[in-house]
Amino acid sequence: MATLPEKLTEAREAYHRLMIGEAAVDYTDQSGERVTYTRASAPRLAAYIRDLERQIAGLTRPAAITFTTSKGVTQ
Template identity: 50%
Template sequence: MASLQERLTEAQDALHDLVIGKAVVRCRDADGSEVTYTQATRSSLMAYIAKLERDIAASSNAAPCYAPMRLIF
C-alpha cells in the first residue's frame, strides 16, 4: 500500500495534469481504488489533496519528543 506522501505526490501530479489541460486523470484513493477526476471534479481532487496534507501533518506531530530536563540548584 502506498504511503501518505506517495498518494499526495500522485494526487498533486494529477491536479497538475488537469491544470495544464489534460481532460481526465486517474489516481489511487486511500483505500487503493482508482479514482477518475475531470475538470468538473477538480474541486474534489483539491479536497483530497488537502485531506492528505492534514493526515501527513497529524502523523508527523503525533508524539513530540522532548529532551530530558535537567534541574540545576
C-alpha cells in the same frame, strides 16, 4: 501500499495534469479505489489533497463545528 507522502505526491501530480488541460486523470485513492477526475471534479481532488496534507501534519478533522450566537441582549 503507498505511504501518505507518496499518495500526496501522486494526487498533486494528477491535479497538475488536470490544470494543464488533460481531459481526465485516473488516480487510485488511499482505499485502493480507482477514480477518474475531470476538470469539473478538480475541487474534489483538491479537497483530497488537503485531507492528505492534514493527515501528514497529524491534524484531524473536527467531528462537528458548533456556533453560538446572541442577539446582543445582556442581563
